[in-house]
Amino acid sequence: MLDFDGWVCPAPLRDYPNIVMGHGGGGKLSAELIENLFLPAFQSATLAQLGDSAVVEVGGVRLAFSTDSFVVRPLFFPGGNIGDLAVNGTVNDIAMSGAQPLYMSAGFILEEGVPISQLAAIAQSMGVAARAAGVSLVTGDTKVVDRGHGDGVYITTSGFGVVPAGLRIGPDQARPGDVVIVSGDIGVHGMAILSVREGLEFGAPLETDCAPLNGLVAAMLARSQAIHVLRDPTRGGVASTLNEIAVASRVGVRIVERDLPIPPAVRAACEILGLDPLYVANEGKLLAFVARDEAEAVLEAMRAHPLGRSAAIIGEVSAEHPGMVVARTSIGGTRVVDTQVGEQLPRIC
């Protein structure tokens, strides 16, 4: 079935013969596409590690290299736009290997008819975001597609930075006994986008938390090298990211629901819409897995940084139930926190 030039569709992909929104959602369908379609085609051992960035060696230097495409709707939303999102997204993917991002590229796919002034506003936001993160936008490309064929502005950023010698941070480095820390309130970006897209109002207006996390990471690493995993829980939210780490490190992750920092506006909006904040995207938050005896020191360093003021310990790593995330609920029970299958909120980044 699904034969194309002799290609036989692997079994896990057969439920969906055509691309569905969930293939871009960062959850189970995305993972299946990578594992069964891209990995066999690209045959790269580095790609197979599936970190937020690829760590490669060039001339004796280890570089963290990453790319992300951005298709968020609308282009402008409370607290940001597709431009700063595109810069910070790649900055953060690089920072999650402990590297400081240095250079970045930007590829634009523009739809015929986009106002030049709108593109200028987006480009200016990108410049401001790049300078704030200490990264240089050094190369780019612009393509234009016919009216009705694109969708305003799509941006793909790529970039790299140097991984400090000796550092080995990755999704497969979590160990039993590690403490799980989140850098601040969760669910904010996704609900900010949703509120403006659907014209909803939830009391206090929600603004995206989009921010460059490399400064926070530098402050954490200056305090302790016992940081095993860093990850920014974007698409798929905290739940999907924790599941990826649990699988990659072959450990169990236990979180405590009442310790999750969820702002009232996010909680209220999620309740109205029937969404779980654990699956809502974040853009300026990170999850850190830290050795237990260094956790308080790292937490202190985080709270001293503007982007980590509400940092909190939300769980721990266990040798039991490897590959699985469980949550202690507020009523004292335990539930499995599964990875997202498709996409709860499409096109939030």
Place this chain on the structure above:
Amino acid sequence: MLDFDGWVCPAPLRDYPNIVMGHGGGGKLSAELIENLFLPAFQSATLAQLGDSAVVEVGGVRLAFSTDSFVVRPLFFPGGNIGDLAVNGTVNDIAMSGAQPLYMSAGFILEEGVPISQLAAIAQSMGVAARAAGVSLVTGDTKVVDRGHGDGVYITTSGFGVVPAGLRIGPDQARPGDVVIVSGDIGVHGMAILSVREGLEFGAPLETDCAPLNGLVAAMLARSQAIHVLRDPTRGGVASTLNEIAVASRVGVRIVERDLPIPPAVRAACEILGLDPLYVANEGKLLAFVARDEAEAVLEAMRAHPLGRSAAIIGEVSAEHPGMVVARTSIGGTRVVDTQVGEQLPRIC
């Protein structure tokens, strides 16, 4: 006019308040957009050099870093598809600084409904192209946009490679006395795409010339280091690329029309459609500016390589008329070869 958050549209952009196809054509409109919108926003000295790739230093190593977005229609065309085009496009941009590409990223923007089998065929072509060029696809991203909002498959590739020590190849390095060499037949990719898109037949079928040029560049550099400029004349064709070099190096370029290697099928198709082969895109060809006394040696090295068999000297660099390209016509006159204003053939890459 065109005010957006205090941004005042620079005079050169005022003719087009909205994006038109020509802004993505690689000609004059593209250049104006970069110069007046992206450069002021990004404020990067490296970007301002406008090479096919940015050359940056990291840990004592010089890296050539480049990105390109691909929106070609149709996705599959004679001799290739958007996948190998996307890999070879970035391979070649990196190779044009004399570097051997090492690592590459791929960002996919997929439209809901694309057959998985089609995506698999594209990904497999990318893998084959990457291995042929000796580059590893190490990181990627996949986003999905709603049916009717995208256009099947868009791909943005980025990559980097190490620039050999001492080498200084760039569009601003042409010198009076340099000889201009083209590596083979021109106009092939553009006419191959056009023939299938428009359902035209021009006698012998035209297939894209899409190919990785890093091997050819290595063979040239093994013979001589007196190569000052390398450039692959994609969008905007040979004419636009020569103009960019003439402007960047502040030199005049003279070409001889009858020395241009134009295959009969391209010439015939261009005549029927009223196109000038000098402005038609190429994908597996390069232009080299070489010191006169090394030109024959470089030409010989090129002709010994499968991708340079029809290499030919097509012109020379002069100190006169800096920034301008002129052609000696077949009837003995001289004409100015201007840069393309908009886009002759939209979405050929």
